[in-house]
Amino acid sequence: MKVTIFGTGYVGLVTGACLAEMGNHVVCVDIDQAKVARLERGEIPIFEPGLEPIVRRNHANGQLEFTTDAAKAIAHAQIIFIAVGTPPDEDGSADLQYVLGVARSVGRHLDRYAVIVNKSTVPVGTADRVRKAVLAELSERGANIEFDVASNPEFLKEGDAVEDCLRPDRIVIGSSSERAIEMLRKLYAPFNRNHDRTVVMDVRSAELTKYAANAMLATKISFMNEIANIAERVGADVELVRQGIGSDPRIGYHFIYPGAGYGGSCFPKDVQALERTARSVGYEARLLSAVEAVNHDQKAKLFDFIQHYFNGNVRGRTIALWGLAFKPNTDDMREASSRRLMEALWAAGAKVHAFDPEARDETRRVYGDRDDLVLCDNAYQALEGADVLAIVTEWKAFRSPDFARIRATLKEPAVFDGRNLYQPEAVEEAGLAYYGIGRGRSV
Numbered sequence: 340m341k342v343t344i345f346g347t348g349y350v351g352l353v354t355g356a357c358l359a360e361m362g363n364h365v366v367c368v369d370i371d372q373a374k375v376a377r378l379e380r381g382e383i384p385i386f387e388p389g390l391e392p393i394v395r396r397n398h399a400n401g402q403l404e405f406t407t408d409a410a411k412a413i414a415h416a417q418i419i420f421i422a423v424g425t426p427p428d429e430d431g432s433a434d435l436q437y438v439l440g441v442a443r444s445v446g447r448h449l450d451r452y453a454v455i456v457n458k459s460t461v462p463v464g465t466a467d468r469v470r471k472a473v474l475a476e477l478s479e480r481g482a483n484i485e486f487d488v489a490s491n492p493e494f495l496k497e498g499d500a501v502e503d504c505l506r507p508d509r510i511v512i513g514s515s516s517e518r519a520i521e522m523l524r525k526l527y528a529p530f531n532r533n534h535d536r537t538v539v540m541d542v543r544s545a546e547l548t549k550y551a552a553n554a555m556l557a558t559k560i561s562f563m564n565e566i567a568n569i570a571e572r573v574g575a576d577v578e579l580v581r582q583g584i585g586s587d588p589r590i591g592y593h594f595i596y597p598g599a600g601y602g603g604s605c606f607p608k609d610v611q612a613l614e615r616t617a618r619s620v621g622y623e624a625r626l627l628s629a630v631e632a633v634n635h636d637q638k639a640k641l642f643d644f645i646q647h648y649f650n651g652n653v654r655g656r657t658i659a660l661w662g663l664a665f666k667p668n669t670d671d672m673r674e675a676s677s678r679r680l681m682e683a684l685w686a687a688g689a690k691v692h693a694f695d696p697e698a699r700d701e702t703r704r705v706y707g708d709r710d711d712l713v714l715c716d717n718a719y720q721a722l723e724g725a726d727v728l729a730i731v732t733e734w735k736a737f738r739s740p741d742f743a744r745i746r747a748t749l750k751e752p753a754v755f756d757g758r759n760l761y762q763p764e765a766v767e768e769a770g771l772a773y774y775g776i777g778r779g780r781s782v
């Protein structure tokens with residue numbers, strides 16, 4: 340099928356590449372000229388495992404094209420995906436300027452029937468706003484062209500995005516148009532060969548499904564962090580509690596890891612946006628507010644631990660930091676817990692020696708060159724000249740370090756484990772003090 344995708348970010352590029360891989364002819368359009376130029380040269384602007392070969396192969400055989408020319412891209416398509424960003428507004432609601440910008444552009448250039456599919460995470464009611472924006476432009480041109488607007492929220496996880504896209508758990512299609520549903524079913528048929536994963540529903544339910552999924556996942560994390568904070572105060576180990584509750588199949592082991600808070604481009608903004616949506620219809624979403632508040636405090640925990648360890652004064656100290664990305668297998672730093680920690684350390688007069696396997700360039704892009712940040716080539720280099728070590732991202736490479744070497748290199752014998760990667764005893768045997776999240780050991 341002929342598909343156009345607006346936005347070549349994590350969602351747009353991965354979706355475009357996977358749809359091209361299945362034999363569709365995909366045109367990816369972005370307003371960012373530099374990004375499109377890089378993609379044209381075969382450079383992938385983001386780190387996402389497995390993405391590069393699929394993009395390269397399909398670009399080389401003409402199945403996947405990149406352009407900044409919206410008119411050309413719209414003329415190409417039977418199906419037009421909107422996969423642009425929906426960042427938070429000043430008040431936390433989703434900013435729809437990019438989504439509605441694409442809708443207007445579609446209205447200006449559409450010349451025959453197409454299905455416009457919202458893949459961006461958007462508040463309930465956005466499909467109606469997209470429809471109105473397209474109609475306004477069509478009527479401006481005096482054009483009478485049929486189109487449908489559908490919702491098809493994206494559930495991929497950064498770091499596993501290609502795998503998630505090729506083998507989705509579910510494909511949610513929100514539409515009341517049989518024609519649109521049939522076209523989307525046809526497009527997704529190759530992803531459904533094993534069994535039908537499609538869940539068809541009305542547009543509003545589809546829009547809410549995405550927020551409900553992310554809010555549920557964020558709630559699981561904040562819930563475990565709350566239990567961790569209690570565990571810390573009563574002398575229990577939350578890691579044992581986690582295993583104890585995960586064995587109940589009604590609870591399960593997934594997504595109940597305590598830690599230094601969730602970040603990323605989705606959970607923080609989507610929880611906030613859902614809360615604002617609820618408020619706009621007269622409902623106070625108390626649970627969501629608490630999820631957010633717990634996470635906000637959790638992101639301060641490592642700094643509080645470190646500051647307490649140094650008797651309230653970290654000025655002049657150097658902290659080694661392992662992990663900068665908001666989670667492993669990505670270079671994405673949006674809302675990363677590492678940022679809160681680094682910014683708090685800098686504000687208090689400390690320096691940071693940081694290492695991340697993929698997020699180094701992104702960190703430099705975000706913070707520029709500064710005297711109080713050294714970006715290191717490897718994990719052990721970050722320890723040189725550092726007082727203590729803090730771990731913020733659970734990259735596999737950090738899971739089994741040489742504790743004796745850590746002990747020998749650090750000036751002070753302390754490890755602050757923001758992801759509970761280590762057994763406290765193993766760290767302590769090397770002569771290091773261990774501080775994890777909810778491990779029954781207070782600083």
Ligand code: NAD
Pocket residue numbers: 345346347348349350351368369370371374422423424425437440441458459460461493494495496497604605
């Ligand atoms: P992103 O910021 O990585 O990419 C968005 C892209 O859209 C940018 O390249 C930007 O230049 C482009 N863009 C903006 N306006 C445009 C226009 N008028 N025409 C063409 N391109 C335009 O965003 P992302 O992380 O891919 O997220 C996109 C949407 O998908 C968001 O709503 C997000 O909430 C949702 N989502 C993201 C993830 C994720 O893991 N990142 C997962 C599921 C859903």
